[in-house]
Amino acid sequence: MAETRDIQFRDVAGQAAEAAQALAPANDAGEVELQGEKMVLNMGPSHPATHGVLRIVLELDGEIITKAVPEVGYLHRGDEKIAENMTYTQFIPYTDRLDYLAPLANNVAYALAVEKLLGIDKELTPRCRFIRVICVELARISSHLLGVGCYAMDVGAMTVFLHTFTEREKIHNLCESLSGARFTTSYTRIGGLSRDMPPGWMEACRQFLKEVVVNIDETETLLTRNRIFVDRTQGVGVISREDAIDYGLSGPNLRGSGVEHDLRKAQPYLVYDQLDFEVPVGSTGDSYDRYLVRIEEMRQSVRIVHQCLDKMPGGPINVADGKVVLPPKDRVLTRMEELIHHFLNVTQGINVPPGQIYFGHENPKGELGFYINSRGGGTPYRLKIRSPSFVNLSILQRLLPGHMMSDTVAILGSFDFVMGECDR
Amino acid sequence: MRAQQLAQQLKARFGDLLSEPAEFRGELTMQVVDPEKIADICRMAKEELKFDYLVDITSIDNYGEDPRFSVVYHLYGYEHRAYLRLQLSVSEETCQVPTVTTVWKTADWHEREIYDMMGIRFAGHPDLRRILMWEGYPHHPLRKDFPVTGKSTSVPGIAFTEAAPLAGGPFITVAGGKDAMAREPRGRLPETDSTESKGPSQQPLSTGH
Amino acid sequence: MKTKTEIGYDSRIEGDVICTRLDAALNWFRKNSLWPMPMGLACCAIELMGTGASRYDISRFGAEVMRFSPRQSDVMIVAGTVTYKMALVVKRIYDQMAEPKYVIAMGACASTGGMYRSYSVLQGIDHLLPVDVYVAGCPPRPEALLDALMRLQRKVAKEPVIATLKKVA
Numbered sequence: 051m052a053e054t055r056d057i058q059f060r061d062v063a064g065q066a067a068e069a070a071q072a073l074a075p076a077n078d079a080g081e082v083e084l085q086g087e088k089m090v091l092n093m094g095p096s097h098p099a100t101h102g103v104l105r106i107v108l109e110l111d112g113e114i115i116t117k118a119v120p121e122v123g124y125l126h127r128g129d130e131k132i133a134e135n136m137t138y139t140q141f142i143p144y145t146d147r148l149d150y151l152a153p154l155a156n157n158v159a160y161a162l163a164v165e166k167l168l169g170i171d172k173e174l175t176p177r178c179r180f181i182r183v184i185c186v187e188l189a190r191i192s193s194h195l196l197g198v199g200c201y202a203m204d205v206g207a208m209t210v211f212l213h214t215f216t217e218r219e220k221i222h223n224l225c226e227s228l229s230g231a232r233f234t235t236s237y238t239r240i241g242g243l244s245r246d247m248p249p250g251w252m253e254a255c256r257q258f259l260k261e262v263v264v265n266i267d268e269t270e271t272l273l274t275r276n277r278i279f280v281d282r283t284q285g286v287g288v289i290s291r292e293d294a295i296d297y298g299l300s301g302p303n304l305r306g307s308g309v310e311h312d313l314r315k316a317q318p319y320l321v322y323d324q325l326d327f328e329v330p331v332g333s334t335g336d337s338y339d340r341y342l343v344r345i346e347e348m349r350q351s352v353r354i355v356h357q358c359l360d361k362m363p364g365g366p367i368n369v370a371d372g373k374v375v376l377p378p379k380d381r382v383l384t385r386m387e388e389l390i391h392h393f394l395n396v397t398q399g400i401n402v403p404p405g406q407i408y409f410g411h412e413n414p415k416g417e418l419g420f421y422i423n424s425r426g427g428g429t430p431y432r433l434k435i436r437s438p439s440f441v442n443l444s445i446l447q448r449l450l451p452g453h454m455m456s457d458t459v460a461i462l463g464s465f466d467f468v469m470g471e472c473d474r
Numbered sequence: 475m476r477a478q479q480l481a482q483q484l485k486a487r488f489g490d491l492l493s494e495p496a497e498f499r500g501e502l503t504m505q506v507v508d509p510e511k512i513a514d515i516c517r518m519a520k521e522e523l524k525f526d527y528l529v530d531i532t533s534i535d536n537y538g539e540d541p542r543f544s545v546v547y548h549l550y551g552y553e554h555r556a557y558l559r560l561q562l563s564v565s566e567e568t569c570q571v572p573t574v575t576t577v578w579k580t581a582d583w584h585e586r587e588i589y590d591m592m593g594i595r596f597a598g599h600p601d602l603r604r605i606l607m608w609e610g611y612p613h614h615p616l617r618k619d620f621p622v623t624g625k626s627t628s629v630p631g632i633a634f635t636e637a638a639p640l641a642g643g644p645f646i647t648v649a650g651g652k653d654a655m656a657r658e659p660r661g662r663l664p665e666t667d668s669t670e671s672k673g674p675s676q677q678p679l680s681t682g683h
Numbered sequence: 684m685k686t687k688t689e690i691g692y693d694s695r696i697e698g699d700v701i702c703t704r705l706d707a708a709l710n711w712f713r714k715n716s717l718w719p720m721p722m723g724l725a726c727c728a729i730e731l732m733g734t735g736a737s738r739y740d741i742s743r744f745g746a747e748v749m750r751f752s753p754r755q756s757d758v759m760i761v762a763g764t765v766t767y768k769m770a771l772v773v774k775r776i777y778d779q780m781a782e783p784k785y786v787i788a789m790g791a792c793a794s795t796g797g798m799y800r801s802y803s804v805l806q807g808i809d810h811l812l813p814v815d816v817y818v819a820g821c822p823p824r825p826e827a828l829l830d831a832l833m834r835l836q837r838k839v840a841k842e843p844v845i846a847t848l849k850k851v852a
Contacts, residue, residue: 095772096722098751103724103769123606124769125725128622128801130591131615135622143798150726166499196729215736222733233730233822295526295552298580309552311527316555405498408548408559410529421546423534432616434532436548444583470725473606607803608768615802624802635767638800 088116091455095124099204099459102469106446110455118450118458120443125473133433137399138164138240141433146234148435149471151196152189152414153235154225158182159411161238162319163420167407168400170241170374171319176363178242179320184255184358185228185237186320187351191262192221193414194302194344194351197466201341202273204463205282210272217265220258227251240400241375242368252359259352266348273341283338287449287461290335297445300438301416302343303465307335313412324361327354337464344466374400399428408436415439415468435474439467477502477556480523484558488515506562509545509571515560516547516577525549525558528574531584533592537618541565543594547574564594573599591616608633706844713757713783714839715745717832720756720780722773725763727790727822734825744832753779758835760828761812764792765805774811785839787831788814791821 094105103124109117129148133141145160146153161182165171199214226232227248237244273279289299294307304311312329314322330346332339368375376395377388394401404426410419416438423432442465450458481495481502492515493505506512519525529548536542541563549558564571573596574581585596586605593614596602603609610629613620623638721731735741735749750756753776765773777786788808791797794817796806808814815838816831823831 095769096751096776102728123604123608124766124772125764126606126766126768126803127725127764127799128615128803131620131622132799132801147726150729169499212737215733216738219733219736219738232824234726293579296579298528298578311552316552406503406546406559407499407501408530408557417529419530419548421530421532421548432532432534434530436530436532440583440587441580444580448579613802620802622801631771633767633771635802636806638796638802638804638806 093458095121099462101200101462101467104443104462104467104469104472106450106458108450108455108458113455115450115453115455115458118447120446122440122443122469123473125469127470127474129474130433130435133430135429137428138402138430139395139399141430142238143234143236146236147470148437148474149193149413149415149418149439149468150234151468152193153233154185154229154237155189155193155411155413156418157235157238158186158320159409159413159418160420161240162411163407163409163422164240164400164402166409167402167405167422167424168240168374169403170369170371173369173371174320175242175366175369176321177246177365178367178369180358180362181243181247181367182238183320183322183325184355187354187358188221188224188255190351190414191348192218193466194348195221195262195265197414198269198273198341198344201463201466202279204459205279207272207276207279210269213265213272214269217258217262220261224251224255224258227254239368239375241371242366246367252362255355256359259355263349263352266345266352270345274345280338282457282460283336283341283464285334285336285338286453286457287337287464288335289445289449293445293448294335297448298441299416299445300441301413302340302347303416303442305330306332306340306343306464308332313410313417317410319411321358325354325357327351337460340464340466401428402426402430410436413438415466415471416442418471435471437471437474439465439469439472440474443467443472476554477558480525480551480554480556481558483523484515484519487518491515501557501559503559503561506560509562509564509568512545512547512560512562513572513574513576516549516574519549519558519560520577524551524553526551526553528578528580528584529557531574531581531588533588533594533616535592535616535618543569543592545571545588545594569593570595570597572597575599590614593617611635707840709844710840710842713844714836716748717744717746717758717785717835717839718748718750718756719746719787720753720759720776721749721751722759722761722776723763724761724765724769724773725792727762727793730822730825731760731762731789731828734828739825739829741829741832744829744836746832753777754781756780757783758785758787758815758832759812760787760789761793761808761814762789762822764797764799765808765811766803767805768803770805770808770811773808777812783839783842785815785835786812787816787818787828787835789818789828789831790823791819794819797821 089110091108091110093108094100095103105121107119108115129144132144142157145156148156195214195218199211202210222232225235228251229235229237289307291308294304294309308331310329310331315329327350330343332343372388372391377391381388382392402424404424406423408419408421410417418438419436421434422430425431481504485492491507491511495502495504506515527550529550532546534544536544543564545562547560571594573585583605585599586603588594589602590604590606591614610632612627613625624635626636628634723731733739735747741747759777788794792799793808796804816835818827818831820827
């Protein structure tokens with residue numbers, strides 16, 4: 051683990067005020083006049099750097115931000131209310147559209163949450179677990195590729211974006227042959243997966259892993275020691291360790307500030323305890339560190355997928371419980387019991403016991419949690435989505451003041467948030 | 475188990491203010507008897523028991539029960555890696571809970587969201603405004619007596635809403651309904667008296683099977 | 684009176700001259716440089732980015748110049764769920780676009796509200812804006828968006844330009 055050191059919060063506003071005081075002539079009363087009046091600038095909700103529909107109302111003193119008020123909710127679609135009105139299985143497609151840069155990871159997180167409530171999380175088949183890990187890690191690579199690509203575009207390097215999107219399209223192809231949809235996958239089911247890997251998929255995946263490593267290296271060549279990129283990101287948007295914890299950050303944004311917290315290590319689920327990987331941690335907590343953490347996480351994800359492909363066990367992908375997973379179609383058409391299970395499962399949904407659980411999943415953006423309050427039956431009584439982007443963005447009002455106006459873009463990009471998940 | 479020990483320490487400190495920790499699927503839930511003390515309990519949990527990470531705050535509308543609302547806090551500690559859930563009840567008349575923004579800054583947006591979605595106010599919150607819906611929106615959407623399709627509203631120049639057409643879906647089957655309309659209502663109806671419901675023969679979905 | 688001006692066929696400039704109607708020529712310019720205003724609201728915006736990126740390369744159709752300023756763009760691609768909170772913002776941006784302007788409703792949400800039949804989602808952007816092309820899909824594949832763009836090009840090609848100009852004057 052990298053050594054964590056205390057950092058001094060870069061107080062640009064204070065420096066600027068001091069400089070202004072030094073320059074400004076004192077008036078008769080001996081008071082120093084600060085020149086200029088504050089300007090309010092509205093950024094968003096339609097702005098290329100806000101990655102969607104975030105709106106920030108900035109109060110500027112010259113080019114220095116003195117106050118920032120983030121406004122979210124422009125993509126509030128009512129997912130939690132909708133969830134109360136449908137069965138657990140019907141809600142899976144809505145999870146795709148939470149963090150739409152990594153639909154596979156959301157699917158897995160949601161399925162694991164419902165399985166925890168059902169109490170069948172220990173019964174998942176080994177093959178299902180390994181495939182799910184591959185899904186999550188592919189989603190992580192995909193999300194970080196886009197995050198890094200767009201970040202580079204925001205700070206002025208268009209090439210990287212085109213470069214990383216080439217690899218993303220390959221992941222889309224893998225998703226398409228795996229789940230049938232290139233983008234909104236809806237791949238998991240409660241208790242298993244919608245289908246097994248198609249023949250030849252593992253080889254295609256290995257081929258992709260070979261190519262993506264080259265692409266990550268090239269991206270690093272373009273950015274990591276790029277003078278412009280380093281100047282725009284290093285020392286910008288520094289989040290201290292204490293602030294990161296106090297504001298409940300998670301994912302790469304938390305780890306960039308030197309907190310070694312990764313739910314894959316802290317609360318191992320699926321087969322993460324059998325896999326060998328490392329959790330990268332930043333040292334200063336600036337935008338550059340968050341970028342470095344993402345790059346390294348992609349490399350670790352590649353490692354994880356390699357190990358999963360090597361260890362991939364055979365066997366079924368679904369749990370053997372007909373009350374949870376739809377029985378095979380040929381048996382539904384020929385046997386009474388399976389027909390009844392199928393009918394109840396489709397019409398009433400899975401019969402879930404009363405109770406409440408919280409399951410936190412290490413998504414590419416951070417901790418995606420599902421809190422499910424059930425009163426029995428096929429629909430959740432209350433389903434709360436603890437979305438990482440929502441929590442991560444709440445630090446903006448603390449972080450932005452004191453920075454230059456143009457740093458806003460660099461800071462927002464380094465947060466790599468998704469509004470679909472933030473507003474739900 | 476570490477979480478159990480920590481919960482007992484908390485219980486030992488606050489005594490009757492907290493219920494015995496109940497375990498379900500390996501998670502501990504403690505009921506907070508007096509909502510007014512939630513900030514003190516949270517501060518103690520954070521400062522002495524190292525629950526330094528407030529994962530989430532959420533709320534539940536137990537429509538038709540008294541007290542009507544529950545507020546749920548999820549706590550986590552980076553060192554001992556244990557989760558703890560604190561739960562408290564608020565009646566519809568009070569509808570107010572002390573803020574925990576003084577303990578964790580991250581509570582700020584969570585509490586604003588609860589205020590927006592459920593209408594529970596947080597006493598002492600620095601900036602209690604709507605967060606997901608817009609200022610001037612008259613309803614609290616996650617309450618059970620609010621329909622998923624929404625109601626029509628208008629704030630001129632800012633936003634407007636109309637009730638969404640729900641032709642055909644979402645479909646939910648309720649076992650044991652007397653006729654087809656009762657067995658398969660078109661979505662869960664707002665849990666209010668029948669004068670407000672739209673369909674003539676639709677029944678509110680029973681929640682227990 | 685004798686003039687030296689040559690009219691009609693000139694062999695020296697053969698191959699560089701096309702005879703066409705002014706309408707057709709203007710429309711040809713227009714339809715091959717439709718600059719989109721990417722109204723990226725939700726998931727569809729990522730597929731819109733995918734369409735603009737390396738594999739699908741929307742610049743083959745002259746529409747790669749994504750302008751985030753409404754005053755510089757011709758076609759607004761509404762990509763994603765339009766919530767009521769966002770609706771009037773979209774409308775305002777549309778109002779700022781210069782004529783002639785077109786709208787592509789990309790995906791189920793922008794077209795009809797899609798799977799979000801809920802209290803906060805506008806059930807189709809056509810409640811507010813005149814939509815020229817609807818694209819099905821959740822989200823549509825990049826090919827589908829390119830198809831929509833080509834359909835829009837065909838529509839633009841048929842528009843009477845001169846007649847409308849006279850009407851306005």
